[in-house]
Amino acid sequence: MTQPNAEPEPGAEPGPGSKIRVLVADDQRVVRDGLVLLVGMLEGIEVVGAAGNGADAVELAGLLRPDVVLMDLDMPVLGGVAATELLRERLPDTAVLVLTTYANDDSVFPALRAGARGYLTKDADDDQVEAAIHNVHGGRTWLDPVVQARLVAAIQLDASAPVNSWVRQGSSPGPAAPLPDGLTPREGEVLTLIADGLSNSQICARLVVSQATVKTHINRIFTKIGVTDRAQAVRYAYRNNLPVDQP
Template sequence: MIRIIITDDQQLMRDGLKTILSLTKEIEVVGTASNGAEALEAAKREKPDLVLMDIRMPGVDGVEGTRLIREHLPETKVLILTTFNDSDLIFDALNEGASGYLLKDMPAEMIVQAIMTVQAGGVVLPPDLTAQVFAELKRRTEGQGEAASSSASLISLPLQIPEGLTEREMEVLKQLGYGLSNREIGELLFISEGTVKNHVSNLITKLGLRDRTQAAIFAVRHGITTFDT
């Protein structure tokens, strides 16, 4: 059972998502919140597996809410709810530790699948929007020049791909950039899920990154993973 909290400033959205997700036997909605501050309090109380977080909310928005939850409850994952117009905020939410994002107008079954993917250790990066999000990363980096490396809004990532990555690790890194779970990567590369997990752990250590979300961003930033535009 995946225990989740739904966070959105619109009650209709909260109630609708709760109704839809409660129909899935693997998911239990243990609370709702209208902004990031309320989400943190609910998460402290309920200790959920995942917080479904709207990104634009009055008061404490989804970016700050993600930061607070990841800081106080590092075992709780955050999945962002967004629209096509939020690429700058999505990037900031990833920076704060979100495990990905999905569009509010996605079909219910895709939202359920996204929750399952994140709970299984995957990263949710919808291809149609991911290219736009990482275009924002490129714009910020190029626009700020030398100041970019010290900007709090930019993820601190190595500027060069370090030596020592094996060919298989590079293949796994590429698929991380597409947001695939360990199981999906294993099926694609014909290796076990446990082997993929070991490769991911080695990648994160070798690249000096925080988690697989940063690894996915690294893959796109360095052209290891590419998207058609």
């Protein structure tokens, strides 16, 4: 594993114009070196390290504290899914963006359940990689269109998914039905905004509340609906028929 750049001082706040710090994890040296070169040329982004397997990625991330880990899934010693789970536990402020060859159900859903905030395939172009890194760093979810299609298909085919009527439809009269899992109206609103892809800062601006208030709402929402990250919350929102804006 390599460490191109040193870790900043613990607790140091990023200054104006600071770059997003990325760690690259891929077991194929040629691919890994290519990603280091590519990502290092993207606007507002710098590569701080590279690892050839999941175990090295977790160890190096603990030393360097990157903002984003660009994670392959099929790696020796420790796979990308297991590495993602460990990073979520140990470094909750570090976002994992999967960049891998496959977008099948056996790869996509375990990665998202493990805590990955984004998922791209390796045929993504430079602009997609750049946008994905910026978005997951900002607290948003970024999914390859193929992954989005699989997620929607899985939800639609899930016969056990409830068809709820708690969301007021259009201009129909009468109050909305009670929210599921004990969510308050405000928590339902925040969850809808998360599913719409808004970051914490954007939710603050939309609702005119503080960052601390938004974080409190999100923590309570995650506890009530039994999820641990935004990707799972988005799936919950679709399964429960929240009024999510469609892209």
